[in-house]
Amino acid sequence: MKSSVFLILICFLLGLWQEPEIASARQLDIFKSAKPFSIHFLFSGRIPNIESLESKEIEPLIKQFKEEEGRLKTLEEKNLLFLALGYLHLIKRDEEEALNYLENKIRGNFILQDLRMVFESQARIELAKKASTAGDYPAAIQNLEESLRIYLDLHRAYPSSPYQVDLPRLMAEIEKQLGDLYFETKQFHMAWQFYRKALMREFVGNEAHQMVVHLALAKTYDSEHNLEEALDIYTFLLDSYDDPQVESSARAFLDTRRQDMINRKLPVQALDLRLNRTESRSGSESKQTARKSPNNGYQHPHVQDFYAAVKQNDFPAIFDTAFRILSEYPGLFEARGVISKTNQMVFDFIQKGNEWEETIDRILHLYPPMELRRLAFLLWKNQYSTQAARVYSVILEEHPTEVESSHMALYFLGRIHEDLGNNDQALKFYQQLLQKYDYGDYVQSAEFKIPWVHRLQGKLEQAEQEFQAFLDRFNPRAPEYESNLLSAYNFVAASYYWLAQTQSALNKTDKSKITLRKLVELHPLNFYAMLARVELNMDALSFVKEELPSPESQARQPGLGEMGRKRLKRAEKLISIGFLEKGLNELAQVTHGSESNAFLHHLIELFLKAGGYEKTIALSWALSLRNNHDSLPSRLIETLFPEAFMEKARLEAEPYRLDPYLVLALMRQESAFNPNAHSSANAMGLMQLIPQTAKRVAHSLGEPTPESEDLKNPSLNIKLGVKYLNHLLEMFGDNPVYALAAYNAGPNRVKKWREIRSSLGDIEFIESIPFNETRNYVKKVLRNFVIYKNLYEKKNFTSWEQILAIRMSPATSDN
Template sequence: MALREIVKQQSQRQRQHHPANRWCIGTGIVLATLLSILACGERGTRQETGSSVKPARETVLPLEPEQSLISVVLPQDLASPDNLAAAGDRLSDGRIRYRLAVEAIARGDGDTALVYLDQLATDYPELADYARLQRAIALNLTGDRARARALLVAMVRAPDTPVLAEAFYQLGRLGDETAHDKLLARFPHSPRAIAIARERLSAEPNSFQLQLLLATYDPAAADVAAIRDRLARDFAERLMPADWEAIADGYWARWQYGQAGNAYPNAPTTPRNLYRAARGKHIAGQTTAAIAAYQRLFAEFPTAEITGFGRRRYALLLPVGEAIAQLDLAIAEFPKEAPAALRQKADLLDNAGDTARADVLRDRLLSDYPESDAAAELRWERAQQHWQSGDLANAQLQAQAIFDINFDNSIAPKAGYWFGKWSAQRGDRDRARWAFETVLARYPESYYAWRSAVQLGWDVGTFETLRARIPEIVKPDEHLLPPAGSIEVQELYRLGFVEDAWRHWKTATGDRADLSVSEQFTDGMLDLAVGNYLRGIQQVGDLRDRDEPGDRDQWQLLRAHPGYWHVLFPFPYEIPVRTWSKTRQLNPLLVLGLIRQESAFEADIASSAGAQGLMQIIPSTGKWVADKIDLKTYSLSDPEDNIRLGTWYLRYTHREYDDRSVLAVASYNAGPGNVAKWVRRYGYNDPDVFVENIPFSETKGYVESVLGNYWNYLRLYDPTVAQKLARHRNSEL
């Protein structure tokens, strides 16, 4: 029977028996027209056409042709006459039938789901295993548990594929007492296994195996911090080297370097683990133990790349003469470390009073390694020295060198912007304009692109007008398809079942550390799609640290697509952000930028200082604000309450500083007392100079990050600004 006839009959049946129900999308990404996904045709269904998935590695869709970065739009109403009229090819029919079957299951209507699922495993091989899985669920809904169980048992007898984790999970829900045990044994890294382990741990809180599973496969979860401590303290004799590595990695990721330094010596003996054992003890102030650990690294892995970095760290613990000897070894034997080691050696000689030799080393750094990060940092340091002494001409020369030679360095946007400022101060308006236009075109994502746009007279909000500016906000209809993953991941995501796509992906990739650029982006993208904002932003953001040439090329291809930036700057909690920003007369994109910096949108996150929730509110400050607005009951972990309180406080800081956002944002981080002291000391004649003079490096970085986030949200979600920037970049580049 044709799809449109199936839908027509089922719609009539639905109206007869459930007159209040309507066809609608209940989960996943809300998108707009079926014709758009059909226009993509087979482009999103590459390589695999059967029902199996290679368990070792997800398919990587190549990024060389830009066409492989696909954006799709999905339907809100799959059963509408227009969408059904557009269907007709096998792939489109399969997608619609699968989606409608899952919607029927969500309503508890197994009979309708079975109609759509009839022969779907054959007709839609891209999701054949998932069609079988949904058929088992639908059969159970109709009361036919025996057939449901038989179908699931047949599935789990097949070779390992990610969907088997789902089959084991469903078998367990049907009463098979061993199914969940098998799931934990065969797919311990899968989201289903992690959820089961956490549920069982509540009943068996002393279980070594359950605690170890969570510490290994869910290390970032808040409750796992205590589990790691318990394992290291109470179960040390039962832990294997690989277990210690998982525990140590968990400590390292949470910046608990002392605990990490104590755990890594028990992990497998690798250059990375020995370095981290030494560095962890170093940071924790265990100097004697750190020296011994560094020496073990040098003895066991004398030529490993990380050993060169370790020698530079080791030098920090030594007297000047011994430190210089270590740096000489780094310079001679580790070319990648040579520029930074030269700079470190020059600083040591300076501190020892040997400025002549120090100057020679710095000149060697600039001549032998002109494109290095260390050279860029030295040039910027010299530019600032010239600026502070009033020598703008030589300050410009240093900034120009960074802009021309170190254009890939993170300092380059700042150097270009200040080159423009100094040109303007010297009366060279043309060169100033050229610098601002170039920064805006070359580094559109940077804080200094916003500052350049302000200097060029763009209506993007200044330090003084930003708070009251109400931008036009339009979220994109199209979403980038994951650039890596099997056909199942691609199809599930395309259909809007992002949680299913995420589970399949996580089960397939496990805890692999060797993800390609495409895979790492996909990993972060799917984490964001299911609300794991902090991990998702970190995964995507960390792509900038991939330094292999091929990896850099892949990353640059991703960055050229708008979808990359929408992933990196997501827009969750839209309603409370918009609502409370309007109530407090705040720019909603400023609020969004502050939340991204404070918590990365993790609602239940807490800092070591006790700050809680999306806007990281200290409980005492929360109580003070709540008293001011007569809010009797609230929770700082509740997004609505947190944004309500945090926006009031942000508006308060703006009132305290006459709507000068740079001071208000600095005060949000460092407190009003510090900001008042800095204004008295440095003045506020030039807000750019004020930012440069902020003595707390954390607060300086915070101000630039929050306002940089604001600019990125503005250029991504305000169509007027986005279009103007696109025209500018096209004309400049």
């Protein structure tokens, strides 16, 4: 004890003793996640997506990366380069070289260690496949066991890794393969162990995996003459799966081992019973229709009669039985689907060209208001306006106190009469709506429609007053403006424009210009603001200030949290070496810090570099909105309207002399440049093609018939989408207004709309489009087109006719 104290005293006097240091935050954060990482350490310009390379692109990129190795100075940069090289050699099928980089060259604390382990495990699996094919089972087993060990280490060491979700499936697949290899080498006990482990792994969609492993396990028991266990598994499989592979395997087992099992007094009859039941079920498939009850499972005779009439398309019987069920048995449990089926049959009846029948009216008077609304809207949406009006009238007659339904009925009756040219009757319904209701989905629409119809009637003074009154109500400085803005926004901008047009028609030129300037000031990115700038001879991008510096970028923001900082650092590093999708997935997990404009801009630039255009546009819009889209730096407008997929758009548009910026304008609106976009209407990809439309266009081009998933391929989607757009332009005389409306709502609808509105000019036609979605779609695509042309070609339109000129001159398209 004394000697220890004496030694410490000597060290202190000699200056050798130092107080132990408290570890700083910088030392604890081994990944330095608080410090941003430059995504341009390898690529100064566009970063290639190394996960979507063509085979011919792999070797040149490997060569480029190897040349960069000597230039890199930090361990951080070299580790990233080696990770990328390991991956490139892996997809080149050179697994030995891939492992050289992944196992031997990456050193130190590496924030993407989990991804390195995934690639290393994949390389081992590929080596195992090659060894197995060559008959070298020991080498195959060794590689698979090493691959499994890596995944187990990953599972234990990196609980927050995004690859955790796939690990149970990946490990189960390896364990199944190991079981197969041990079975092949007759090491049945080892095979049994790995099959049992594979069965213990739980993951989504593992039913097919479980079946295959159970079959392998049964075969293993059989090989070891454990017939009781094999019998049990086959019995379990027949109870659990209706699958021909299960049936054939169980039957083969029974045929081969029947006598042995009988000798051991095993319950063979259990398997016999199940196989006989399966055979009986299989043999009766062709008789399924005959075996069905003639009443389709319904017990009530009137319900039976109704569905029998539906099956025969016997419309009189359908309507008669529907009336009887709804009038006499409205609470019948079996009658729950009668109304929705009747709605469909009414629509089919009208669609076949039949005249409306009195029996339909009798049924409608028994309908609840919600079902009446559904039927009326179905008819109206498909251009059966007169029939829709009858249904909406029933709502007003039978359910005048049902506010939501009556409110909707009044508006659509106004719309229908407006479309039919009965403007006085249309005004009557719009005015009646406003007299009865001061709130609801269609109040603002009706308030806009009244001056709109008066303007079409030539009652300009009245229209001017009513447009102005509408705008006064939605004064942006009024306290209630924000709460009303969401439903009124589109009509506010439209009201400013049409008020200006009305004032111009009344020779109030100065007032008209003042109104247009107000429109530009309050709604700088609106379609009508673009038109106002054309009329005022203003620059289309007057809200963009070239002299403003690019938004300040701040790569870190207080409040990101430990995991937020780590995910951001991972994203930066993944993007820097071309793992763009993986980088986007990490960025999507960064949920804090967006209140800072500078940090938001950093995220925007990261998403843009990674090709996450949808998020780029959304964040840019949020940042722009904070300044009411006014006085924006040019860099921000470029991220709002990126030149995504421009090379492909130009390549496909050139043969048709179509302006590629119109293609970009459409893609931006359709999918926000998300190749994987999939709408509720089953539209797919960048240009949101319906698979059936895509097949027709592909056939016209002599292309193979695409599957739905093929439409997520940007090159194919743009090729087919541009062809279809050109077809619609040709159909509608190269007028993009009608072609774009047809792209969204279908050409047949647009033809009918044109017939109804033949007296209207292009811009009036846009405002009169019945569908809100289509009306706003046409406006936004044309708005996008004007901005793209001005932003990237410095094209300043001076007339509406120039905007419509979407064909390139031969000289221009050749350049």
